[in-house]
Amino acid sequence: MTSAEEIEHFFQVAKLLTLEAAEVIKDGINELKDIETKSSDKDLVTKYDKEVERLLFEKLSNEFPDHKFIGEETSSTNKEIPELTDAPTWIIDPIDGTTNFVHRFPQICISVALVINKRLEIGIIYNPCYDEMYTAKKGQGASLNGKSIRPSSTKELKKSLVNLETSALFTTSKTDIGLARFNAIIEVAHGVRTIGSAALALAFVARGIIDVFHMDGLKSWDVAAGCLILTEAGGTIIDTKGGIFNFMAPKVIAAANEVLAIETSKLIIETDLKTLRKRLKKN
Ligand code: 2AM
Ligand code: CA
Numbered sequence: 001m002t003s004a005e006e007i008e009h010f011f012q013v014a015k016l017l018t019l020e021a022a023e024v025i026k027d028g029i030n031e032l033k034d035i036e037t038k039s040s041d042k043d044l045v046t047k048y049d050k051e052v053e054r055l056l057f058e059k060l061s062n063e064f065p066d067h068k069f070i071g072e073e074t075s076s077t078n079k080e081i082p083e084l085t086d087a088p089t090w091i092i093d094p095i096d097g098t099t100n101f102v103h104r105f106p107q108i109c110i111s112v113a114l115v116i117n118k119r120l121e122i123g124i125i126y127n128p129c130y131d132e133m134y135t136a137k138k139g140q141g142a143s144l145n146g147k148s149i150r151p152s153s154t155k156e157l158k159k160s161l162v163n164l165e166t167s168a169l170f171t172t173s174k175t176d177i178g179l180a181r182f183n184a185i186i187e188v189a190h191g192v193r194t195i196g197s198a199a200l201a202l203a204f205v206a207r208g209i210i211d212v213f214h215m216d217g218l219k220s221w222d223v224a225a226g227c228l229i230l231t232e233a234g235g236t237i238i239d240t241k242g243g244i245f246n247f248m249a250p251k252v253i254a255a256a257n258e259v260l261a262i263e264t265s266k267l268i269i270e271t272d273l274k275t276l277r278k279r280l281k282k283n
Pocket of ligand 2: 093097
């Protein structure tokens with residue numbers, strides 16, 4: 001069993017190191033960047049992503065030599081995601097919103113989560129552009145720059161502001177499914193936004209400025225910290241098809257509450273059925 005004091009120590013160290021690593025992003029944001037691509041032409045990485053991850057891995061493992069790590073850039077370089085065990089494991093996205101970072105669009109964050117016994121214990125999301133730090137510890141609520149946050153009280157999709165993302169749409173064979181979901185949600189909701197960072201989208205639901213966030217095809221580092229911050233703030237996160245959310249294989253519906261999450265999931269299931277029927281008719 002890890003004691004509350006130990007968790008608090010892990011949290012304080014991780015918070016300081018996140019702020020230190022954020023200096024790399026601040027130094028880099030206005031520079032012209034050499035861009036490499038990963039899984040597709042739209043999946044970008046820069047030397048800054050790699051440097052932030054290296055710095056966090058190195059300094060956290062100096063502090064906590066028996067802890068394990070799962071990070072976006074290391075996994076991408078090794079072409080393998082480490083298996084999650086019961087050992088304390090830091091799940092890190094060094095820059096979530098890399099495309100934003102490349103374009104100097106200021107929705108960028110470092111996302112750091114600590115998982116122990118496969119349970120999320122700590123979530124930290126920091127946007128250096130606005131100096132906004134979202135934090136959560138299991139069972140202790142969530143805050144933004146030290147002030148407690150709550151999701152909105154919106155209970156209907158027709159009164160919601162929804163965040164949807166486009167990055168996965170054109171890199172899979174599911175473009176028709178994704179676009180139909182976009183259309184269906186645009187038709188119903190007050191409005192749709194695409195901020196370019198899954199971690200920040202989860203934090204925005206947690207703080208009540210977005211009511212619903214949906215995206216499939218994500219990875220653990222995109223969602224681990226945000227998942228804890230959202231649930232600790234009082235929000236809901238479910239699998240897109242309505243089941244229990246798995247942060248190691250994330251298909252996300254994050255919402256201010258369960259009612260809104262279920263309404264969104266039902267709409268997506270109905271929409272997918274219509275899309276699949278259309279596919280069958282074509283063939
Ligand atoms: P990233 O910025 O770390 O790449 C953008 O729509 C959101 O989706 C970001 O959180 C982005 O993370 C994430 N994402 C996950 N898979 C992606 C992919 N294959 N291409 C681009 N963005 C991806
Ligand atoms: Ca990411």
